[in-house]
Amino acid sequence: MSQKIKLKIITPERLILEEEVDQVTFPTTEGELTILPEHIPLIASLKSGDVVALVNGEPVPFAVVGGFVEVKKEDGATSVAVLADFAEHVSTLSDEVIARSKARAEELRTQAENKGVVDFEHFEAELERSLTRVRIADKWRTKKYRK
Amino acid sequence: MAGSKEIKRRIKSVKSTKKITKAMELVAASKMKRAVASTLSSRLYAEYSWDILTSLSKNLEEISHPLFEKREGGNTLLIFITSNRGLCGAYNSQVTKKALQIVKQQNNKNNLDLITVGRKGDVAMRRIGRNIIATFTELPANISLSDVAPISKLVLAEYTAGKYDKVLVAYTDFISAMTQKPNIKQVLPISKTDLKELIAELGEAHSTPSEVAQGKESRIDYLIEGNRDKLLGSLAEKLTRMQIYQMLLESNASEQSSRMVAMKNASEAAGEMIDDLTLVFNKARQAGITQEISEISAGMASVS
Numbered sequence: 108m109s110q111k112i113k114l115k116i117i118t119p120e121r122l123i124l125e126e127e128v129d130q131v132t133f134p135t136t137e138g139e140l141t142i143l144p145e146h147i148p149l150i151a152s153l154k155s156g157d158v159v160a161l162v163n164g165e166p167v168p169f170a171v172v173g174g175f176v177e178v179k180k181e182d183g184a185t186s187v188a189v190l191a192d193f194a195e196h197v198s199t200l201s202d203e204v205i206a207r208s209k210a211r212a213e214e215l216r217t218q219a220e221n222k223g224v225v226d227f228e229h230f231e232a233e234l235e236r237s238l239t240r241v242r243i244a245d246k247w248r249t250k251k252y253r254k
Numbered sequence: 255m256a257g258s259k260e261i262k263r264r265i266k267s268v269k270s271t272k273k274i275t276k277a278m279e280l281v282a283a284s285k286m287k288r289a290v291a292s293t294l295s296s297r298l299y300a301e302y303s304w305d306i307l308t309s310l311s312k313n314l315e316e317i318s319h320p321l322f323e324k325r326e327g328g329n330t331l332l333i334f335i336t337s338n339r340g341l342c343g344a345y346n347s348q349v350t351k352k353a354l355q356i357v358k359q360q361n362n363k364n365n366l367d368l369i370t371v372g373r374k375g376d377v378a379m380r381r382i383g384r385n386i387i388a389t390f391t392e393l394p395a396n397i398s399l400s401d402v403a404p405i406s407k408l409v410l411a412e413y414t415a416g417k418y419d420k421v422l423v424a425y426t427d428f429i430s431a432m433t434q435k436p437n438i439k440q441v442l443p444i445s446k447t448d449l450k451e452l453i454a455e456l457g458e459a460h461s462t463p464s465e466v467a468q469g470k471e472s473r474i475d476y477l478i479e480g481n482r483d484k485l486l487g488s489l490a491e492k493l494t495r496m497q498i499y500q501m502l503l504e505s506n507a508s509e510q511s512s513r514m515v516a517m518k519n520a521s522e523a524a525g526e527m528i529d530d531l532t533l534v535f536n537k538a539r540q541a542g543i544t545q546e547i548s549e550i551s552a553g554m555a556s557v558s
Binding site for chain 2: 117118119120121122135136137140147148149150151152175177179188190192193232233236
């Protein structure tokens with residue numbers, strides 16, 4: 108495994124991660140996908156879930172919501188760009204954040220019920236974001252990963 | 255001495271005004287820094303999404319998607335971005351002037367509706383009795399993409415429903431802290447050349463990825479997972495949202511910087527005013543003393 112993948116995770120707000128990794132796995136709309144070095148160029152759209160990069164045998168997980176992934180060859184190396192609407196390293200999802208996220212999701216749900224369709228899209232996005240955070244944090248709670 | 259007391263009071267009031275304007279200047283400066291930083295950091299995303307879009311359709315002319323197709327007819331939707339609060343120099347009036355040009359042009363047979371972002375623009379448009387289909391005034395100072403979602407969804411829904419043939423945005427371009435330019439841009443249908451320009455502009459500060467984008471766009475054969483048209487559609491939607499987001503950020507940065515400049519001018523003017531008033535005050539004080547002395551010596555002279 109001498110070859111590495113250049114991984115970039117980008118959100119509209121900022122660049123979340125730029126690192127050389129051994130492999131990267133993400134949830135696409137069609138299923139789960141793992142990219143190894145020398146992968147052919149590929150474009151896929153992402154589902155909300157966790158993007159897991161493998162660096163020196165250690166997983167580095169991120170919670171992402173929506174977006175695309177692009178795999179291409181750049182200067183002989185494979186580069187992967189993840190364009191997510193929202194992305195966060197799992198370690199930043201502390202219990203406190205999770206609790207707040209859960210509360211927020213609940214609150215949004217009740218609000219959405221009361222409010223009807225007016226701001227539905229906004230609620231939907233927020234809700235999905237909150238739920239994804241909770242789901243991914245729960246998933247990684249007992250597992251080991253690199254911070 | 256009655257005059258000097260009044261002057262003293264005025265000096266005091268100008269001084270407290272200066273304190274307020276100075277504070278507002280500092281607040282605007284720090285807000286501007288943040289706004290500019292987020293404008294810059296969103297560029298990378300825009301570049302990459304453009305990269306993917308160009309990769310998806312080997313040549314741009316091949317793209318066939320409702321959001322890319324030009325429509326006949328002149329029903330227009332104008333998104334009008336202003337600030338919620340005043341005291342920011344000519345910022346609001348300039349962009350309003352620009353928007354009114356468009357509004358007047360389209361007066362005759364074509365329909366023009368508005369979405370206003372920011373209270374000031376809303377008030378201005380309501381005053382002249384335009385049809386406003388939605389108003390957004392609750393945007394936070396630190397705009398994130400999810401705050402833009404309601405706006406872009408509304409716009410896309412109205413556009414795909416065929417109610418409008420064109421969606422324009424009136425916003426303020428942030429050029430530097432000293433210069434901002436009101437501008438009108440078309441967001442829908444996505445004009446390919448416009449988009450190219452937008453990305454090129456964005457890429458200036460950040461040349462490497464855009465060079466890559468330009469150089470390689472047509473050469474790589476991508477494996478596409480899922481439906482190509484679907485991917486293209488969601489990418490187009492994202493790009494639209496991204497554009498609106500970018501314009502909001504630009505406007506926000508412009509607002510803060512023009513407020514900063516306005517407040518700076520106000521502080522300077524207040525300083526000058528204080529100097530002038532102090533001079534007048536000292537003169538009045540001196541005159542009072544001179545008068546008293548001459549009165550005393552006159553009294554002395556009459557006694558002796």
